[in-house]
Amino acid sequence: MATSTPDRPAPAPKINRIGLAVLDYRGGKTTLCAGCGHNAISERIIDAMYEMGVPPERVIKPSGIGCSSKSPAYFMGRSHSFNAVHGRMPSVATGAVLANRHLIALGVSGDGDTASIGVGQFIHLMRRNLPIIYIIEDNGVYGLTKGQFSATADMGSTLKTGVINDLPPIDTCAMAITLGATFVGRSFSGDKKQLHAMMKAAIAHNGTVMLDVVSPCVTFNDHEGSTKSYKYMKDHDEPLQEVSFVPAFEDIAIDYDPGTTIDVTMHDGSHLRLRKLEEDFDPTNRIQAITRLNEAHEKGEVLTGVFYVNSKAPTFVDLLNMTEEPLATLPESAVRPGREVLEQVMEELR
Amino acid sequence: MATTDVGLREGSSQAGQKPVVNNMSIQVATVNGSGSQSSNTVLLRSIFQMGVPVSGKNLFPSNIAGLPTWYTIRANKDGYIARKKEIDFVVAMNPETAEEDVMSVAPGAAVLYDEPLNLSRLRSDLVFYAVPYDKLVAPVCPEAKVRKLVKNMIYVGVVAKLLEIDVAEVEKAIRKQFAKKVKAANLNLAAVKAGYDYAAANLVKRDPYFIQRMDKTAGKIIIDGNSAAALGCMFAGATMVAWYPITPSSSLPESMIDYMKRFRIRADGKATFAIVQAEDELAAIGMVVGAGWAGARAMTATAGPGISLMAEFAGLAYYAEVPGVIWDIQRVGPSTGLPTRTSQGDILSTAFLSHGDTKHILLLPCSAEECFSMASEAFDLAEQFQTLVFVMSDLDLGMNNWMADPFKYPEKPISRGKVLSKADLDRLGGFARYEDVDGDGVGYRTLPGTDHPAAAYFARGSGHNEKAQYSERPDDFERNMERLNRKFETARSFVPRPEVDTGKSKIGIIGYGTSHWGLIEARDQLRQEYNIETDYLRLRAYPFTREVHDFVKQHDRVYVVEQNRDAQMLTLLKMDLEAALHTRLRSIAHIHGLPLDARSVTDELMTMEGK
Ligand SMILES: Cc1ncc(C[n+]2csc(CCOP(=O)(O)OP(=O)(O)O)c2C)c(N)n1
Ligand code: SF4
Ligand SMILES: [Mg+2]
Numbered sequence A: 001m002a003t004s005t006p007d008r009p010a011p012a013p014k015i016n017r018i019g020l021a022v023l024d025y026r027g028g029k030t031t032l033c034a035g036c037g038h039n040a041i042s043e044r045i046i047d048a049m050y051e052m053g054v055p056p057e058r059v060i061k062p063s064g065i066g067c068s069s070k071s072p073a074y075f076m077g078r079s080h081s082f083n084a085v086h087g088r089m090p091s092v093a094t095g096a097v098l099a100n101r102h103l104i105a106l107g108v109s110g111d112g113d114t115a116s117i118g119v120g121q122f123i124h125l126m127r128r129n130l131p132i133i134y135i136i137e138d139n140g141v142y143g144l145t146k147g148q149f150s151a152t153a154d155m156g157s158t159l160k161t162g163v164i165n166d167l168p169p170i171d172t173c174a175m176a177i178t179l180g181a182t183f184v185g186r187s188f189s190g191d192k193k194q195l196h197a198m199m200k201a202a203i204a205h206n207g208t209v210m211l212d213v214v215s216p217c218v219t220f221n222d223h224e225g226s227t228k229s230y231k232y233m234k235d236h237d238e239p240l241q242e243v244s245f246v247p248a249f250e251d252i253a254i255d256y257d258p259g260t261t262i263d264v265t266m267h268d269g270s271h272l273r274l275r276k277l278e279e280d281f282d283p284t285n286r287i288q289a290i291t292r293l294n295e296a297h298e299k300g301e302v303l304t305g306v307f308y309v310n311s312k313a314p315t316f317v318d319l320l321n322m323t324e325e326p327l328a329t330l331p332e333s334a335v336r337p338g339r340e341v342l343e344q345v346m347e348e349l350r
Numbered sequence B: 001m002a003t004t005d006v007g008l009r010e011g012s013s014q015a016g017q018k019p020v021v022n023n024m025s026i027q028v029a030t031v032n033g034s035g036s037q038s039s040n041t042v043l044l045r046s047i048f049q050m051g052v053p054v055s056g057k058n059l060f061p062s063n064i065a066g067l068p069t070w071y072t073i074r075a076n077k078d079g080y081i082a083r084k085k086e087i088d089f090v091v092a093m094n095p096e097t098a099e100e101d102v103m104s105v106a107p108g109a110a111v112l113y114d115e116p117l118n119l120s121r122l123r124s125d126l127v128f129y130a131v132p133y134d135k136l137v138a139p140v141c142p143e144a145k146v147r148k149l150v151k152n153m154i155y156v157g158v159v160a161k162l163l164e165i166d167v168a169e170v171e172k173a174i175r176k177q178f179a180k181k182v183k184a185a186n187l188n189l190a191a192v193k194a195g196y197d198y199a200a201a202n203l204v205k206r207d208p209y210f211i212q213r214m215d216k217t218a219g220k221i222i223i224d225g226n227s228a229a230a231l232g233c234m235f236a237g238a239t240m241v242a243w244y245p246i247t248p249s250s251s252l253p254e255s256m257i258d259y260m261k262r263f264r265i266r267a268d269g270k271a272t273f274a275i276v277q278a279e280d281e282l283a284a285i286g287m288v289v290g291a292g293w294a295g296a297r298a299m300t301a302t303a304g305p306g307i308s309l310m311a312e313f314a315g316l317a318y319y320a321e322v323p324g325v326i327w328d329i330q331r332v333g334p335s336t337g338l339p340t341r342t343s344q345g346d347i348l349s350t351a352f353l354s355h356g357d358t359k360h361i362l363l364l365p366c367s368a369e370e371c372f373s374m375a376s377e378a379f380d381l382a383e384q385f386q387t388l389v390f391v392m393s394d395l396d397l398g399m400n401n402w403m404a405d406p407f408k409y410p411e412k413p414i415s416r417g418k419v420l421s422k423a424d425l426d427r428l429g430g431f432a433r434y435e436d437v438d439g440d441g442v443g444y445r446t447l448p449g450t451d452h453p454a455a456a457y458f459a460r461g462s463g464h465n466e467k468a469q470y471s472e473r474p475d476d477f478e479r480n481m482e483r484l485n486r487k488f489e490t491a492r493s494f495v496p497r498p499e500v501d502t503g504k505s506k507i508g509i510i511g512y513g514t515s516h517w518g519l520i521e522a523r524d525q526l527r528q529e530y531n532i533e534t535d536y537l538r539l540r541a542y543p544f545t546r547e548v549h550d551f552v553k554q555h556d557r558v559y560v561v562e563q564n565r566d567a568q569m570l571t572l573l574k575m576d577l578e579a580a581l582h583t584r585l586r587s588i589a590h591i592h593g594l595p596l597d598a599r600s601v602t603d604e605l606m607t608m609e610g611k
Helices: A038-054 A065-074 A091-097 A111-115 A119-128 A170-181 A192-204 A230-236 A286-299 A314-320 A338-349 B036-049 B096-101 B133-140 B144-163 B165-175 B182-202 B225-235 B251-261 B281-293 B304-309 B311-320 B347-351 B366-384 B394-400 B422-428 B474-492 B515-530 B546-556 B568-576 B581-584 B599-608
Strands: A059-063 A080-083 A104-110 A134-136 A183-188 A208-214 A237-239 A240-247 A261-263 A271-277 A301-310 B021-031 B056-057 B067-076 B089-092 B110-114 B126-129 B221-224 B240-243 B274-277 B298-302 B322-332 B338-342 B361-363 B388-394 B401-404 B458-460 B497-502 B507-512 B535-539 B557-562 B585-588
Touching: A038 A134, A038 A192, A038 A208, A038 B599, A059 A065, A059 A091, A065 A080, A065 A104, A065 A134, A080 B599, A091 A104, A091 A119, A091 A314, A091 B240, A091 B274, A091 B281, A111 A134, A111 A170, A119 A134, A119 A170, A119 A208, A119 B225, A119 B281, A134 A192, A134 A314, A134 B322, A134 B366, A170 A183, A170 A208, A170 A286, A170 A301, A183 A192, A192 A208, A192 A240, A192 A301, A230 A237, A230 A301, A237 A240, A237 B401, A240 A301, A240 B144, A271 A301, A286 A301, A338 B221, A338 B225, B021 B096, B021 B144, B036 B056, B036 B067, B036 B144, B036 B165, B036 B182, B036 B221, B036 B401, B056 B497, B089 B096, B089 B144, B089 B458, B096 B110, B096 B281, B110 B144, B126 B144, B126 B182, B133 B144, B133 B182, B144 B165, B144 B182, B165 B182, B221 B225, B221 B366, B225 B251, B225 B298, B225 B322, B225 B366, B225 B388, B225 B401, B240 B281, B251 B274, B251 B394, B274 B581, B281 B298, B281 B304, B281 B311, B304 B322, B311 B388, B322 B366, B322 B394, B338 B394, B347 B361, B347 B366, B347 B388, B361 B366, B366 B394, B366 B401, B388 B394, B388 B422, B394 B568, B458 B507, B507 B515, B507 B546, B507 B568, B515 B535, B515 B599, B535 B546, B546 B568, B546 B581, B557 B568, B557 B599, B568 B585, B581 B585, B585 B599
Parallel strands: A059 A080, A059 A104, A080 B458, A104 A134, A134 A208, A183 A208, A237 A301, B021 B089, B089 B110, B110 B126, B240 B274, B240 B298, B298 B322, B322 B388, B361 B388, B507 B535, B507 B557, B557 B585
Antiparallel strands: A183 A301, A240 A271, A261 A271, B021 B067, B056 B067, B056 B401, B221 B401, B322 B338, B497 B535
């Protein structure tokens, strides 16, 4: 006995403010290609949800069809998922959020899923300002059907086969801002720090968050000549700001210089801090945001950062004036009017 | 006109002519958008209030204003309310169609026309009444702008006088029609009186048609099928409605908006529902699927073109097992077809809507009462079987006015199906979403938001195993598809059973939906005119229940009557019935877009019987 080493308490597992470990936010093992940008985005979602202390049971993960739309299987296994049909995730998400207004919707789509087959539903989702985080995992191609161009591919970008894209790209961010989304930004799956901060701010926002995340497809669109490759992004990524996020619950006052940093107070009291890398870019100014995005296209830059935030606009849930209690679980007494109502209506029809 | 329908009446106006009491079809020919709808409704209601069974059918163009519209009111003491082929009384208000309207009726019919049209020159075998509408309308309606609308009310007065409809009933109908708009009611009433007085002073009754008080409508209501469905859905506890406008379904959600705003807003001003006008039918069904998955009682209403668009989602709902209710108010296809005419043409495409082995529960309402009651049944079945339920109404039922018994309050508590709560999960530890625990093919589901670490599952349209995990294994796929089939088989004993009248004949008739009204009358015609007895089965749902098989077995010949070209229900029956029975089925199909009338069925059945 004398030789035995004294028991040492095992290090306490790291837990977040609701007592969960990061493991509780993990999902199944990915079946996407090694190095696929989509995997990195899944990791950022896990980290952000963990750090923000979001109860996984309150999260839903609707998605469309594509490699990107498969990814919800690979994070947050304790959250309900709905891998729906191609391009129609917005309607499924809308229905689910209206059925239960307390759900936190994290929708995952691809550039094909959003900008081609699903562009109609995408547009109308943005108009409604439904509370949802809508992520486009944007690789400029259809990964799952083996590498055809998508509608976000830049003009002049080439496929592996040498085919050149000769149609202009759809800028989903400019579109989202024009249509009414209230938190719009672009990031890059390879920019861990920026995406991480933006994801946390997205969770804090109440309304439609539209994040276009450039996410290289290592199998079909990561070659020389592609404008959605890791290398191209490293060379052309033009961050508008240095994004950081101070959650409301952290209650620590971090000093910032109002001259160089914009502070946006979010719906839940947290702070989005944007250290300006460009002189007078104001992310609460829609017109400016759209103009700046158009400029970026002309200059051939891939602008990233938070382009537009409006934390005061009413959401679709506000507009519908629904009961606090989810429609899904209202008891019969709340949803079936009494006999006297039927009698009254019958009398009117006599 | 069957002579048996003619009753004797005192004071008949023309020597030797027997009065025809409470048995006629009045057709009002007007121009779309001329406001004739109010006048027609008032006339219909007046007859209804006299206690005489009525139906009103609007034959309208796909147009907002300017094209011809016909409204047919049938009054029938025996309660026949199907469309009647023959018109007895024409109100010719539309100069464009007046000549054709007059030329198409049978000898002996009465025609009421606008004097300048000078229609009496056209035929000598009809009874003509000329009315100078413009002269009559000017004094009662000083405001020139609304004269066009008020003019229509004048014919109501003239008709009331000629048919001897009590003016007090007309007044009551007007007060109801214009409810709180007292000024409008008074104006219209003045127009009715002007017409009535004119007829009294200037027209000599020469037609045999009369309305006489009866007591066959006491306690009944008048309502269109779409409003009945809307009410039904409200009482069924619908919480989420997503829709996209399309004739003839739009009035269903629109009427739902009205009712829900009146009766489903809580005392604190909060709504117990969400109604969303979606961007198209794809989005409408997508929202229904999302909401149904998350636990709402979700629904949409559409017509053929919308059904076609919903195909992919219908397959997803079938395979991922998501409840939802879809009202298909059928109109004439293919394609845009005749958007304002009625049909039963979506049966096959809806039963199997989507690719792969997909099949759906269909409910088949024939009346306003069933539009109401089947709403609750549809939601209960959808949640019980975690699948879409399609309610196959049609334009005739949905948009026309029907007499109905007051709706019965749903006595059955709302059934939400197999849903596991947090407490259930605490007890069970976990669950497998698609496991057939009870042997009925129906698994247990959880709703998103259930606060338990084992509550979540992954809903998907791709291949999956019992635990809802992605799987491409042949055995997983087969097992799942067989379980889905088992579930459909279970549903067979839970769907509404058919209405059967059998044991009298070797000839059977199978019908469904609005064909019912023509069919009951045709059966009487066959009995009375040809001495042929028939048995009858009215389908109320797909999958077919035991009774359907038995009925075909019991009969030598079974006529399947439907309003489509390709005998769609007959085809569906063949898939279900043993092969030996197939040859017993014969099709009587109608595709002209007008509601089915009895005479056409009687004639065709007699021809097919070789008589
Ligand atoms: C209605 C329909 N049409 C076509 C397809 C085939 N399809 C599957 S994924 C996909 C494209 C996906 O591209 P994207 O959204 O960019 O996702 P990625 O795979 O690149 O992540 C297509 C066309 C389908 N599943 N459904
Ligand atoms: S094909 Fe492309 S998008 Fe799909 S998993 Fe592989 S790398 Fe990712
Ligand atoms: Mg893609």
